Amino acid sequence: MRNRIIQVCAGIALAVAAVEPSCAATLYNGWNYVIDSQTDGTQRTGPGSPAPFQVGGSDNPFEMYGMAIRDDGDRVSVAFTGNMPLGGVNDPWGTVPDGNTAWGDLFFNFTGEDFATASARGDLAAIRFAGNNGAGVNQLGVYTNVTARSVSVQNDGWSSVSRYSNGVQSRGGNPSMGDLAMNDSYFGDQTLNVINSGQRIGDIDFLSGLELSNLGLDFNNFNASGRETFGFSFEKPDGFIGSYIAHIIAECFNDGIAARGLMTLPPVPPPPPEPEPPSIPFECEPTNGQLNPVLPTYVDAEGWRVFENVPGGLWYDPDAHMGFEFQARGGTSFTEIEDFPCGISANDEFEVFVGAKRYGNKTYRPGESLTFPYPVQYFTIQFPYNHPRRGEYPNPFAIKLDFPAERGTFSYRLIPPVPEPPDVPEPSLKWGLLLLGVLVIIARKR
Ligand SMILES: [Ca+2]
Numbered sequence: 288m289r290n291r292i293i294q295v296c297a298g299i300a301l302a303v304a305a306v307e308p309s310c311a312a313t314l315y316n317g318w319n320y321v322i323d324s325q326t327d328g329t330q331r332t333g334p335g336s337p338a339p340f341q342v343g344g345s346d347n348p349f350e351m352y353g354m355a356i357r358d359d360g361d362r363v364s365v366a367f368t369g370n371m372p373l374g375g376v377n378d379p380w381g382t383v384p385d386g387n388t389a390w391g392d393l394f395f396n397f398t399g400e401d402f403a404t405a406s407a408r409g410d411l412a413a414i415r416f417a418g419n420n421g422a423g424v425n426q427l428g429v430y431t432n433v434t435a436r437s438v439s440v441q442n443d444g445w446s447s448v449s450r451y452s453n454g455v456q457s458r459g460g461n462p463s464m465g466d467l468a469m470n471d472s473y474f475g476d477q478t479l480n481v482i483n484s485g486q487r488i489g490d491i492d493f494l495s496g497l498e499l500s501n502l503g504l505d506f507n508n509f510n511a512s513g514r515e516t517f518g519f520s521f522e523k524p525d526g527f528i529g530s531y532i533a534h535i536i537a538e539c540f541n542d543g544i545a546a547r548g549l550m551t552l553p554p555v556p557p558p559p560p561e562p563e564p565p566s567i568p569f570e571c572e573p574t575n576g577q578l579n580p581v582l583p584t585y586v587d588a589e590g591w592r593v594f595e596n597v598p599g600g601l602w603y604d605p606d607a608h609m610g611f612e613f614q615a616r617g618g619t620s621f622t623e624i625e626d627f628p629c630g631i632s633a634n635d636e637f638e639v640f641v642g643a644k645r646y647g648n649k650t651y652r653p654g655e656s657l658t659f660p661y662p663v664q665y666f667t668i669q670f671p672y673n674h675p676r677r678g679e680y681p682n683p684f685a686i687k688l689d690f691p692a693e694r695g696t697f698s699y700r701l702i703p704p705v706p707e708p709p710d711v712p713e714p715s716l717k718w719g720l721l722l723l724g725v726l727v728i729i730a731r732k733r
């Protein structure tokens with residue numbers, strides 16, 4: 288989903304109610320975008336007091352359009368778009384003492400407290416990227432333990448949030464803080480907009496237009512590209528974990544934008560996979576008993592190969608197949624499979640079923656034995672029909688069995704084939720043909 292829009296903005300903010308945020312933050316190509324109202328930047332249009340001003344307009348240098356934040360785990364990138372250059376706006380009316388209205392500082396608040404509370408406690412983080420604003424610190428960079436202050440009034444700006452908001456609405460504009468409503472209690476009514484104090488902990492690196500583009504930045508996707516787009520990145524500080532509110536406000540409080548977001552810990556690389564133990568082919572040698580088993584006394588009309596009154600503890604010889612069923616006769620029962628044949632089934636593995644239940648929940652191999660918990664009258668042994676080693680190991684299938692008494696009588700036969708779809712011969716006919724085939728093979732063997 289990271290390359291797709293998670294939540295599409297409902298156009299630009301014109302149709303949105305005056306105090307509503309214009310658009311919830313939207314993840315697109317790895318950036319979390321927040322799109323601001325395009326009619327809430329205010330600009331003085333002449334000298335004098337009260338100041339004549341306009342709201343919005345593509346020629347309005349204070350209009351902010353959007354902000355985007357990218358979290359790459361160990362690094363954070365931020366981009367802005369709007370009409371305000373990185374160097375700020377020179378004052379043509381002689382009302383700003385330093386002659387320039389600059390960008391404020393970008394604040395991050397991970398505390399869950401409102402902005403003024405977190406500021407009073409010195410719990411904010413901030414990024415100083417505009418060196419000409421009136422912050423209480425000088426160097427550009429990443430700051431923690433930050434308190435904030437307002438420089439709005441000395442930059443010919445608004446003295447409170449409500450005055451600004453009322454001013455915008457009085458000119459038909461839509462005041463917005465992006466993800467937050469303009470009247471959100473997070474801001475209260477103060478115009479805090481630059482760092483007052485803080486501890487510098489790291490640098491920022493400005494990103495060129497090409498670098499931003501290579502990182503996937505695309506404000507055009509939201510119809511929100513201003514005349515100026517710029518950005519920077521910085522190493523993520525330790526405290527940048529969890530949900531946050533980030534916001535930027537111009538020195539004059541003529542526009543601002545806030546984002547709600549979430550930052551995560553850098554992903555921990557998964558441990559390297561354990562090397563698979565090498566697959567060792569099972570090795571065994573057919574026993575004398577398997578190679579020279581007891582042969583059936585006779586084959587009855589239903590295909591049962593009958594062993595009549597044979598001693599227990601010997602090998603008995605069925606043919607290799609996908610499975611055999613064993614039926615005790617004349618009061619005999621089976622107590623134990625004493626051994627399994629070698630070189631018959633795939634990887635020499637056999638499954639034993641008593642009724643429909645697989646016995647022991649395992650497969651058995653040559654050299655293993657199986658003692659039934661009580662003597663059984665009937666069981667089946669099943670193994671893969673397409674045995675890859677059948678050709679290489681032309682050993683006869685035989686099975687070593689024991690009975691409760693010294694001698695017993697039993698029979699075995701091939702497990703009847705699974706019924707076929709209706710476009711083949713009827714199962715009874717097919718079974719008859721197979722039985723005939725088995726008998727012919729037996730006749731040839733003898
Ligand atoms: Ca704006």
Ligand SMILES: [Ca+2]
Pocket residue numbers: 383385386387388389419420421442538
């Ligand atoms: Ca200034």
Ligand SMILES: [Ca+2]
Pocket residue numbers: 323324327351462463464465542543544
């Ligand atoms: Ca705004």
